[in-house]
Amino acid sequence: MSGKLEQAKGFKKSRTGLYVSIAGSLFGVVGTVKRGRQARKEGDLLKMLDVTVSAVSIATTVALLVRDIRQLDDVLADD
Numbered sequence: 642m643s644g645k646l647e648q649a650k651g652f653k654k655s656r657t658g659l660y661v662s663i664a665g666s667l668f669g670v671v672g673t674v675k676r677g678r679q680a681r682k683e684g685d686l687l688k689m690l691d692v693t694v695s696a697v698s699i700a701t702t703v704a705l706l707v708r709d710i711r712q713l714d715d716v717l718a719d720d
Contacts, residue, residue, distance in 0.1 A: 666702045
């Protein structure tokens with residue numbers, strides 16, 4: 642059981658795991674865009690602020706994951 646747990650933990654830092662994480666983050670864009678359209682339609686400034694913060698969070702997450710992929714590529718290239 643311990644071996645499978647370690648393998649699952651390692652998946653997140655693998656290239657495939659990072660791509661899956663990026664895809665999951667990008668699915669959050671769909672909901673954020675829908676909420677943004679609704680907030681703009683209602684003219685709700687607080688909801689627009691919430692959408693903006695969510696969008697920045699998604700962008701930051703994707704940027705961090707892309708950086709991890711680049712670092713992983715550098716590590717693999719050095720071997």
